[in-house]
Structure formats: structure tokens, C-alpha cells
Amino acid sequence: MQRNPPTAAKDxxxxxxxxAERLAEALRANLARRKAQKRARSGAAGARDQQD
Incomplete structure (x- = not known):
């Protein structure tokens, strides 16, 4: 049996x-990266459409 000393609850x-902070940061970075990739792809597609 393991007894919890008072400090365990505080720690x-x-x-x-x-x-949670690291997870939120990773999610934000992931979202930003996906947005940048999508913007780059749509920008490239837009450039191709304008050339035709």
C-alpha cells in the first residue's frame, strides 16, 4: 500500500x-503548419490558374 504524503497532492x-501546456503548444504549431501548407498549395494552384 502506498500512502500519499501531503506534498503529493501539491506536486x-x-x-x-x-x-497540457505542451499539448496545447503542439496543437497550435500543428494547426499553423497545416494552415501554411494549405495556403502554399492554394497559392500555387491560384498561380497555375492565372497562367492558363
């Missing part, structure tokens, strides 16, 4: 918060 939220 727990910090790693969880950091994990």
Missing part, C-alpha cells in the same frame, strides 16, 4: 499543467 497539478 501533482504542476506536471499535469505542463503536459
Amino acid at each position: 501533482k497539478p504542476a506536471p499535469a499543467a505542463r503536459k
Whole structure:
């Protein structure tokens, strides 16, 4: 059996918060990258359409 010392409750939220922060940051970076790729693709397609 493992007893939780009083400090365990205080220590727990910090790693969880950091994990959530890292996850949110990764999601934001992912979204930005997808947006940039989509913009680049649509820009290239637009350039091709204008040349025809």
C-alpha cells in the first residue's frame, strides 16, 4: 500500500499543467503548419490558374 504524503497532492497539478501546456503548444504549431501548407498549395494552384 502506498500512502500519499501531503506534498503529493501539491506536486501533482504542476506536471499535469505542463503536459497540457505542451499539448496545447503542439496543437497550435500543428494547426499553423497545416494552415501554411494549405495556403502554399492554394497559392500555387491560384498561380497555375492565372497562367492558363
